[in-house]
Amino acid sequence: MIFEAQPDDIDELYELWRLLLDMQQTYHVVFRYRPGSEQALKAELLQRLKDKSTRVFVYQEGDTWVGMLLASLRPGSAGFRLSSKGYIGETVVREEFRGKGIGKELFEAARKWLSDQGADHLELQVSVHNPQGIHFWESLGFTPSTQHMVLPLQAPGNSKKTK
Template structure:
């Protein structure tokens, strides 16, 4: 079952955030610290309470969250060089490493897609790290295509 994540899900979400950080730290130890989390518990509570940053959770029969999708609704800007579109940015998707292979990620993505469409969004965007080919393959399988490329020069 997919539902909006709740404050009671905080311990499981924090565990999943550590799993995501480990994947990133394995690929880019110069940028990520294994064992860290992207958000503190206080920051997570604020995100969960904000309707512009919906977090969707996939829960098992016991209502234990086994995967999440952090989203941010991006409103149109006053930029005169681009069209004014509403967009949904997927900040993070994670499925518990012990629950993978059950199409939970696909269900989460489809729920986000439906939510974005119903919210009047033009598109869904996200970033994927080059050192995470599994994630890139997943997003491509969901029908996503490259919009732009971010480049770096390490000094």
């Protein structure tokens, strides 16, 4: 069953979000979180839950929170043909439930909500080190439009520049 998470769901939702964050730790420094940062991370997630232009869709099977997908409506420039962006963010399905169409169901719920809110296109980012994720999104019709690049100016937790 799919439903929209509420602020009261923060503990269950945070557990799913951490699965995603933990999976991404080896992909790039941009995904790494600080040890002991649970409260800050929960506060970030709670802020997203309270954002009126954001919805967090959750798939639940029995008592198990199986997967989540974060969707946001982000205004663009009226000067562009595609000017109302639906953004798909943090998406994860527990490994033992993958391959059962749950990610697609979460996406379809998000797509409907974003379309109903006036989005004229959808965007997302997926790590170049996540071939399963890339394949999943391509199977739903997404195609690359840009290459997102990152240059850390300081080592995490350091004030010195990285080499």
